[in-house]
Amino acid sequence: xxxxxxxxxxxxxxxxxxxxxxxxxxxxxxxxxxxxxxxxxxxxxxxxxxxxxxxxxxxxxxxxxxxxxxxxxxxxxxxxxxxxxxxxxxxxxxxxxxxxxxxxx
Amino acid sequence: xxxxxxxxxxxxxxxxxxxxxxxxxxxxxxxxxxxxxxxxxxxxxxxxxxxxxxxxxxxxxxxxxxxxxxxxxxxxxxxxxxxxxxxxxxxxxxxxxxxxxxxxxxxxxxxxxxxxxxxxxxxxxxxxxxxxxxxxxxxxxxxxxxxxxxxxxxxxxxxxxxxxxxxxxxxxxxxxxxxxxxxxxxxxxxxxxxxxxxxxxxxxxxxxxxxxxxxxxxxxxxxxxxxxxxxxxxxxxxxxxxxxxxxxxxxxxxxxxxxxxxxxxxxxxxxxxxxxxxxxxxxxxxxxxxxxxxxxxxxxxxxxxxxxxxxxxxxxxxxxxxxxxxxxxxxxxxxxxxxxxxxxxxxxxxxxxxxxxxxxxxxxxxxxxxxxxxxxxxxxxxxxxxxxxxxxxxxxxxxxxxxxxxxxxxxxxxxxxxxxxxxxxxxxxxxxxxxxxxxxxxxxxxxxxxxxxxxxxxxxxxxxxxxxxxxxxxxxxxxxxxxxxxxxxxxxxxxxxxxxxxxxxxxxxxxxxxxxxxxxxxxxxxxxxxxxxxxxxxxxxxxxxxxxxxx
Amino acid sequence: xxxxxxxxxxxxxxxxxxxxxxxxxxxxxxxxxxxxxxxxxxxxxxxxxxxxxxxxxxxxxxxxxxxxxxxxxxxxxxxxxxxxxxxxxxxxxxxxxxxxxxxxxxxxxxxxxxxxxxxxxxxxxxxxxxxxxxxxxxxxxxxxxxxxxxxxxxxxxxxxxxxxxxxxxx
Numbered sequence: 001x002x003x004x005x006x007x008x009x010x011x012x013x014x015x016x017x018x019x020x021x022x023x024x025x026x027x028x029x030x031x032x033x034x035x036x037x038x039x040x041x042x043x044x045x046x047x048x049x050x051x052x053x054x055x056x057x058x059x060x061x062x063x064x065x066x067x068x069x070x071x072x073x074x075x076x077x078x079x080x081x082x083x084x085x086x087x088x089x090x091x092x093x094x095x096x097x098x099x100x101x102x103x104x105x
Numbered sequence: 106x107x108x109x110x111x112x113x114x115x116x117x118x119x120x121x122x123x124x125x126x127x128x129x130x131x132x133x134x135x136x137x138x139x140x141x142x143x144x145x146x147x148x149x150x151x152x153x154x155x156x157x158x159x160x161x162x163x164x165x166x167x168x169x170x171x172x173x174x175x176x177x178x179x180x181x182x183x184x185x186x187x188x189x190x191x192x193x194x195x196x197x198x199x200x201x202x203x204x205x206x207x208x209x210x211x212x213x214x215x216x217x218x219x220x221x222x223x224x225x226x227x228x229x230x231x232x233x234x235x236x237x238x239x240x241x242x243x244x245x246x247x248x249x250x251x252x253x254x255x256x257x258x259x260x261x262x263x264x265x266x267x268x269x270x271x272x273x274x275x276x277x278x279x280x281x282x283x284x285x286x287x288x289x290x291x292x293x294x295x296x297x298x299x300x301x302x303x304x305x306x307x308x309x310x311x312x313x314x315x316x317x318x319x320x321x322x323x324x325x326x327x328x329x330x331x332x333x334x335x336x337x338x339x340x341x342x343x344x345x346x347x348x349x350x351x352x353x354x355x356x357x358x359x360x361x362x363x364x365x366x367x368x369x370x371x372x373x374x375x376x377x378x379x380x381x382x383x384x385x386x387x388x389x390x391x392x393x394x395x396x397x398x399x400x401x402x403x404x405x406x407x408x409x410x411x412x413x414x415x416x417x418x419x420x421x422x423x424x425x426x427x428x429x430x431x432x433x434x435x436x437x438x439x440x441x442x443x444x445x446x447x448x449x450x451x452x453x454x455x456x457x458x459x460x461x462x463x464x465x466x467x468x469x470x471x472x473x474x475x476x477x478x479x480x481x482x483x484x485x486x487x488x489x490x491x492x493x494x495x496x497x498x499x500x501x502x503x504x505x506x507x508x509x510x511x512x513x514x515x516x517x518x519x520x521x522x523x524x525x526x527x528x529x530x531x532x533x534x535x536x537x538x539x540x541x542x543x544x545x546x547x548x549x550x551x552x553x554x555x556x557x558x559x560x561x562x563x564x565x566x567x568x569x570x571x572x573x574x575x576x577x578x579x580x581x582x583x584x585x586x587x588x589x590x591x592x593x594x595x596x597x598x599x600x601x602x603x604x605x606x607x608x609x610x611x612x613x614x615x616x617x618x619x620x621x622x623x624x625x626x627x628x629x630x631x632x633x634x635x636x637x638x639x640x641x642x643x644x645x646x647x648x649x650x651x652x653x654x655x656x
Numbered sequence: 657x658x659x660x661x662x663x664x665x666x667x668x669x670x671x672x673x674x675x676x677x678x679x680x681x682x683x684x685x686x687x688x689x690x691x692x693x694x695x696x697x698x699x700x701x702x703x704x705x706x707x708x709x710x711x712x713x714x715x716x717x718x719x720x721x722x723x724x725x726x727x728x729x730x731x732x733x734x735x736x737x738x739x740x741x742x743x744x745x746x747x748x749x750x751x752x753x754x755x756x757x758x759x760x761x762x763x764x765x766x767x768x769x770x771x772x773x774x775x776x777x778x779x780x781x782x783x784x785x786x787x788x789x790x791x792x793x794x795x796x797x798x799x800x801x802x803x804x805x806x807x808x809x810x811x812x813x814x815x816x817x818x819x820x821x822x823x824x825x826x
Contacts, residue, residue, distance in 0.1 A: 025203065068526075098537060100451060112800050112812040116802075116812075119797060135786065261802075262775045263746055264742075266768075267739060384804065393816055
C-alpha cells in the first residue's frame with residue numbers, strides 16, 4: 001500500500017491538506033499552527049509541490065490525531081475566502097447531496 | 106434461524122475485547138495507522154469521506170427480530186438513525202466514531218452479531234439465497250453449508266492475510282438468486298446421480314476493474330470434501346496470488362493467468378497431498394450444525410384463505426401482492442419481499458424506526474425472522490397467506506411496501522461519492538431521479554423485470570457489470586460522467602453487460618435510461634419478452650442508435 | 657529485537673550470518689536459503705546448530721530433504737500483511753512433519769501472534785519490545801478456535817462432539 005508520501009505530488013493551483021480525525025472520523029484541515037481544524041477557513045494553503053510535501057509530511061506524522069491525509073485543491077475568491085476545489089471536497093465540507101429517509105416516524 | 110451456542114458467543118466476545126484493546130492502543134499512539142488499518146478492516150471499519158463506516162456481518166442474510174432491533178439500537182445510539190443494506194447481505198453504518206466502536210460491537214455481540222472479516226484481505230461473508238430454506242424446489246437449505254463455511258473461515262490462521270479479499274456464495278436452487286458466478290468461489294449445491302449432496306465449484310468470478318464470470322473447477326465435490334477442497338483452493342491462492350499490484354491480486358487474475366485447467370491441476374495436487382483430512386465433513390458434523398438451525402412449526406393452512414379472497418377486491422393490495430409476494434415451499438405460506446427502494450429514497454436504506462417496527466411485524470407474521478437480499482431489499486420468509494392483507498397495511502405505513510420489486514425502479518446502487526472515498530461520482534442521486542422518472546407503477550409493470558445497477562467507481566460495489574442496465578460513474582475533467590452498459594445478468598446465465606457508447610453527463614443519465622427503455626418497449630417481440638432477453642436477441646446496436654441519435 | 661520462544665522472552669542462541677560474512681566457529685547460525693543450497697553438506701557437517709531462512713515466495717520442495725537435520729527454519733513476513741509464510745509453516749509442520757524450531761521473522765506484530773502460533777511457529781522475532789512483553793496475555797486472547805491446525809488446540813467442533821457423546825452416554 002503506497003503511503004501518500006510515496007506518490008508524486010502535483011499541484012495545479014492553491015491546495016490544502018485534509019484528513020479525518022482519528023477519534024471520530026470528522027473532516028479536518030491541516031492548519032498553519034501544526035494542528036487540525038474543522039474550519040476550512042483555517043486551512044494552511046500551499047502553492048507548490050515542495051510546500052505541499054512539507055505540509056503532508058507533518059500531517060502524516062500526526063496520525064494520532066488524524067488519519068488518511070492527502071492534498072486537495074481549493075478555490076480562493078478575490079476577497080480571500082477559501083472554498084473546496086472539487087466536488088469531493090465540497091461534499092466533505094457540506095455533507096450529503098441527497099435527501100435521506102425521514103429518521104423519526 | 107441458526108442459534109449460536111456458547112462457543113460461538115465466546116468467540117465473538119473475545120473478538121470484541123481484542124478490538125477494544127486495539128482501539129485503545131491506536132488512540133494512545135502505541136499503534137500507528139499503518140499498523141492499525143488492517144486490524145480495523147478485519148472488523149469492518151473503513152475510513153470514508155465524512156466519517157468511519159462500520160460494516161456489520163449478517164451471515165447468509167438471516168436475522169432474528171431481536172437482532173434487527175439491536176441493529177436499530179446501534180443506528181440510534183452510535184449513528185444517525187439509519188443503516189444501509191449492501192449487495193453482500195451485510196449492513197453498513199456511515200457515521201460511527203472509532204472511540205465508540207468497541208461499545209457498539211459489544212452491544213451487537215449480546216445478540217450474536219459481529220463484524221469479523223467484513224473487510225480486509227480475508228474471507229468475507231458467505232452469502233446465500235435470501236429464500237434459503239423456504240424456496241420451492243430447493244435441494245437442501247444452503248445456509249447449513251454457509252454456516253459450516255462461516256466457521257471454517259472465521260479467524261483462520263493460515264488465510265487471514267490473503268493477497269486480497271475473498272468472497273463465497275452458495276445457491277441450492279436452479280435459479281441462482283445468490284449470484285454465485287461473480288464470486289471468488291461460487292458453490293452450487295445439488296445431488297449427484299447417486300443422490301448424494303455435493304457442490305459444483307466455480308472459481309475466479311468477480312467484478313471490479315477486470316470483471317470475470319466464474320469458471321467451473323470441479324463439477325461435483327462431495328459434501329464430505331467441501332472444506333478440504335476449499336482449503337486447497339485457498340492455499341494455492343495464498344501462495345501464488347499476486348501481491349505486487351492490488352489490481353491484479355484477486356484469485357480471478359490467477360485463474361485467468363494460469364488458465365482454468367492448470368489452476369485446477371494445482372488445486373488437485375494440493376488436495377491430494379492433504380490426504381485424509383481433519384477437515385472431512387462427516388454426517389455428525391452436518392447434523393451438529395443442522396441441529397442448531399430451527400425451523401418454524403408451520404400450521405396446516407389452506408392454499409387460498411378467506412382473508413386473501415376478501416382482500417383481492419383492493420387494487421392497491423393486489424398490486425403489491427402480485428409484485429412482492431412469492432411462492433413458499435409450504436402450502437398456505439408465502440415469502441414476502443420488502444422493497445427498500447421507495448420513490449425518491451436512497452436505495453437499500455432503512456431507518457431505526459423502520460427496523461424496530463419491522464421486527465415487531467416479523468414477530469407477528471414471520472416467526473421472528475427477516476432476510477436480507479443482495480438486491481438490497483429485505484424479506485419476510487414465513488408469512489401465512491391469511492396474514493398478507495394485515496401485513497401489507499403494516500408495511501405500507503412503514504414505507505416498506507413499494508410494489509416495485511424486480512422492476513425498473515428497484516435499483517441496486519452503491520453509496521457512491523456522497524459517502525465513499527473510493528468513488529469518482531455520485532450514484533444515489535442518479536437512483537433517486539430514476540425512481541421519480543419511473544414512479545408510475547403501471548408503467549413499471551408494463552416494462553417488466555428490469556435490473557438497474559449503479560456503481561460510483563470501477564470497484565463495482567453496485568455490481569453494474571451484471572445489471573440489465575449498468576451505470577458506472579467516472580470522472581472527466583472534474584465532472585461526473587457515466588458509462589452505460591446493457592445486457593448483463595447475475596443469475597445462472599451470468600453475463601457481463603456491453604457498453605452502449607461514450608459516457609454521458611450526470612444530468613443526462615435519466616434521459617438516456619428512458620431512451621433505452623423506450624427502445625425496448627418499441628422493439629420487444631411480446632410484452633413478456635424481458636428487457637435482458639430482448640437485448641440478447643437484438644444486440645446493442647438498436648439501443649445505441651436510439652440513445653446517441655441526438656447526442 | 658526480542659525473541660519469544662515457547663511462550664517466553666528468551667535469549668537467542670542463533671546468529672543471523674549475512675551471505676558475505678564468514679561463519680563463526682561453532683555456535684548456532686541462521687543462513688540464507690541461497691547460501692545453504694550452495695553447499696548444504698558442508699554447512700550441515702559444521703559443528704553447531706544450523707538454521708535456514710527460507711523466503712516466502714519460494715516453494716519448500718528444495719528445503720524438505722534436509723528438514724530432519726536442521727535445528728531451525730526461519731520464515732519471513734516482509735510485511736505483516738503478507739501471509740504466505742502461514743501456509744509454509746503449516747506445510748512444514750503438518751505435511752512434512754518438521755519438529756525443529758520454526759521461527760517467524762520480519763514484521764512480526766502482537767496482533768498476529770496467535771495466528772502464528774496456530775500455524776506452527778514456536779519462535780517469534782518480535783519487532784516491538786512492548787509486544788514481546790505482552791506475549792503471554794496475547795496468546796490467551798482466544799479460547800475458541802474453529803479450524804483444526806497442527807497446533808493441537810481443540811476445535812469448537814471437537815468440543816461439541818465430545819459434549820454430544822457425553823450427553824448421549826448418560
